Amino acid sequence: MNPTPPSESGSLTPAAIGELVLDTTPWLSCDECFERMDTHVEALLRDPGHHDLAMDRHLQGCAACQEEVQSLRALLTSEGTARRGDHGPEAGSADQPGPLTR
Amino acid sequence: MTERGEPADWVEALSTPGPGQVQALHLLHQLMVRAAAHQVWRMRAVLPNSSPGAVEVIANQAADEAMTALLAKVHTFEGRSRFTTWAYKFAILQAATDVRRVQWQHREVELHDLELSDPPTVGHDSPEHQAEASDLARAVARAMRTALTPHQRRVALALLVDDIPIDVLADRLGTSRGALYKTVHDVRVRLRTELASRGYLLDATATVAPKDQPILSNPAGTP
Structure with a gap:
């Protein structure tokens, strides 16, 4: 097996220090983030200024949950765009896959 | 319908x-x-x-x-x-x-502890900022050694320094994303408390400054 990429491994870069001392309070678990994800994203689409401190802090501190929330938001946005009659991104562009056969 | x-x-x-x-x-x-x-x-x-x-x-x-x-x-x-x-x-x-x-799937995940010889990595242009960053990096390394358990250090380094995805690490360790995130959360709370007690953060609940700005409250550093 290939080793873990050695570059920067273990180095306390400014970015890594920022991650290590990030304030992720109030506590919110990944499970609870998943539970709230759908309502949170719909609230953001209704009101881009929507604020949920626990969700916001969790998403800053958990890259995986952050990606999934951003993805859900992008998917709903693209659906809304399509439903309004816009063509949106072409199939095969950055966020939109080509049609699947199944 | x-x-x-x-x-x-x-x-x-x-x-x-x-x-x-x-x-x-x-x-x-x-x-x-x-x-x-x-x-x-x-x-x-x-x-x-x-x-x-x-x-x-x-x-x-x-x-x-x-x-x-x-x-x-x-x-x-x-x-x-x-x-x-x-x-x-x-x-x-x-x-x-x-x-x-x-x-x-074809990459090995290696958990390692903080190396005593790890030099602080800095990339600031001015000598003053470079000194501040070096001092903070040393303080964080010291806090990691004194305030964290070996398991907490290894998980924190794997996820936050080496950027191993949390799902991948959970799979390799036979645990869950939630359990690892809880470990990381505890790490952050401990480090912030330790650094605040040494004057490197205004207090443990202070918001972290943007990454391109120093977060030291005491640029001279408190050993």
Whole structure:
């Protein structure tokens, strides 16, 4: 097996220090983030200024949950765009896959 | 049925045996494939093989697994969001997890402790900022050695310094994303408390400054 990429491994870069001392309070678990994800994203689409401190802090501190929330938001946005009659991104562009056969 | 041909009550349609259930399951699977494909496509750059065929295989497998997970929880849907939004998140979670697993399937994950010889890595242009950054890096390294357990240090280094995806590390360690995130959260609280006690943060609840700015409250540093 290939080793873990050695570059920067273990180095306390400014970015890594920022991650290590990030304030992720109030506590919110990944499970609870998943539970709230759908309502949170719909609230953001209704009101881009929507604020949920626990969700916001969790998403800053958990890259995986952050990606999934951003993805859900992008998917709903693209659906809304399509439903309004816009063509949106072409199939095969950055966020939109080509049609699947199944 | 809605204008889009979807059940007006998804939970009832999916839970009631008959032709309506078969149709609802078919529609739900289409939704799951759509969301999974969306997710795999977003992350395709990290795949060893990002051809449309490979993307399709991962998306379809993720959609199937996500649909199974959703159906096991369909009775918990409370209607606080649209059902389709609720359903999409299952597919997105599964697809993202699968992509990260494929991304790392031939890569070894090594947990290591903080090396005593690790030099602080700095990249600031001015000598003053460089000195501040070096001092902070030494303080963080010291706090990691004194305030964290070896397990906490290894997990923190793997996830936050070496950027190993949390799902991948959870899989290799036989634990869950949630358990690892709890470890990281505890690490952050301990480090912030320790650094605040030594004058490096205004207090343990202070908001961290942007990454290109020093977060020292005492640039001279307190040993």
